[in-house]
Amino acid sequence: MKDFFEVLEELYKKICMFQNQDKLLAHMAANCLALLLYFQLKEKITLSNSWIAFCQKNLSEYSESNKVLYCLWTLTVVMKEIFKDTCSQKTEILKQFLTPFDSVFEGFYNSLFSQHFESHQDTSKTVNSLICFLEMLELLTASRIHLELHCTCQRIVFLKPSCVLDVITWPIQAFVKRKFIIFVKKCLLRKLGEDLCRGSVPSFRPPDCHLEGDMLALADAVLQAVALGLLRTLSIHGKPSCFGGGELQPGCEQVAGPDHVILRAASLLIIKSLEIKFQNCASVTEMQGNSPNSFGMRSNG
Template sequence: MMKISLLQQMYKDVLAGIPLAKESHHYSSLLTLSVEQPAGGDESCHQRHLPPPAAGTGSHQDTDMVVPAADDLSKSFASMSSSFCPREVMLLQLTLIKMMVAKAESQQIESSTRLKYCEIFVLLLKEAKTDSKLVSLLGPHDRLLSHLASQSLAALVYFQLKEENALNVTWLSFTLNALLGFPGNTPVADCLWTLTAVIKETLRDAVLPKAGVLKKLLAPLDAVLEGFYNAILFHQFDSHHYTSPYSEATTNLISFIDLLEALLASRTELELPLRCQRVLFLKVSYILNLISSSIPYVIKKKFILLLKKCVLHKSREDARSGSVSLQALPLCEDVLALSNAVLQVVSLTWLNQIPLDEKSSYFGSSEPAPGDDPQGGSDQTVLRALSLVVLKALEFKIHNSTAEAEIKGGLETAAFGIENFSCLEHVLILEIAEPDWEHQALLQLEKKRL
């Protein structure tokens, strides 16, 4: 009872930005996790609620929320039961750790308060071994506890990277073991989510030297990430594991797609991208095969939208550099490899194997808005993304071809593959000599949609 009362007071002080008056060891002892306690607790314990975390705590899955006023917060604490199980104590500890890391990175907090938080983090990592305890909480046994542990672990790994220019050894060992041991008993989805969160947090930081931090973070994982890419998309892939969109295998794959997206965004920060930042381009055939397989539609859609980001990536990189950079050569090679692979499958029956008649999703409801087609129809988001991928692949192929025969061959191949695909029918039946062929192609495509 005493510990939860002290944690509640600490929560209110951190939320309000009030300096912590006692010595750092006092607060680190309050935040020390007791992982030897049962993680699940009893049924009544699972039904209790924690006060909401502060806005801007760095969560990548929570939406913006209104921070409660001090009086409302006090009433929230007062209404909670006087008896707390170990799980509730742990949930509050994890929430506090995540909040304090966000506060320590905020310039709106006084420097003395931020320094106090940093001292507490050092004690948690060096003396309390909090990173090891957070790793032990990851897994499917308690999804809420695991999710908060992932957030806290990502926050601490990012803190050490930024403040100490050091990579957390415990987290690195856990990540290597999870990726190398796939498919095993290690919670690989939590591993992937934590790495993705650290990459995104690094990219968001406006003052951090991103290139050095990303290289320190990704270099030890470079070869292992490529091996995991091969395993989850090719060697160990079995469509029978993906019969449900809620299965563990589906969760792992979706988490990996999110990581691939973060790696794609991060390659702009390095002059010479690492192999794990290029593997999506160089081995895109694995993804193309999965898109036409029997995996759940949600995975197909995420992969197609990821391909769209790949074909649009070149223009963003060129816009940032303003001129030809050292990254132009590997980028040109990567986009050309992706374009060749896309055009190769398009020349077959790949497009016709992709379902586009899934029921549409609506914000806040499963019913269409007034005036919308109640039958749903084709998924326009996927339809347009596929169109853009094919057009951009063909554009890049033509712009990087020197022989007229090769250009005509590319057009004929693509046209043959899409002749029965209503979205792109007749789009590519254009004269190669047309100086503005891309614009004309897009106009033709838009007419088809109307």
């Protein structure tokens, strides 16, 4: 066991050493570290205190450094391994893993999404952090949906949905907005994590009133955001595809068609939010207050 911890500490040092020199090596070291950490969890070995402290420090003191990305990469890989495992102790393993980071994830969530994106001169690092953390959020939220565990960090999207929805209104690249819209849509459809959980999650689970309440809170937030003009911040114009990923040559310009992905996702997002809201409405008056007309979507008939 001593040799195991020596390997773990060596990987930890490699990540620190390569983080500003060779990002590929640092990424590979982070993946190896994640697999070793998962082995520790599965074998009920106490996690490395130095690694936990390293992640807690960097995620609680959010900055746009590479250390944050390496922490997120490692945490994400560990969670993916937990999801893919078919053992019956999956929930217990996940609880052991999330417990040291429960409050840290919440603080990081608040810090990351409270930034004034338009004031940043170099937005690439913020975008990288958003994309990396979004993958982590998908896994955390998926574990809330598919596993019987109730850590605060698993519910953070439901507890503070406006943070995620606000990103869609930021002056940020269209692909980032698309990812966040699809994420919220998959939350409401309970489709997150299906590719990882397939075959290892019971086909039937008893009703979870707390999860139903979380879904209603998210649906409410979506409908409120739509009423405040969320859809007006979306660009539905796609960019012409070019073989090889390059730019179109002069004289070969084409008219860009609509972005069908974002159109479908936004439509499903609103429809599912309305469905959840209607299912939980207490009166006809409340249902009428949440009809499409109340969001300015009047028919031409």
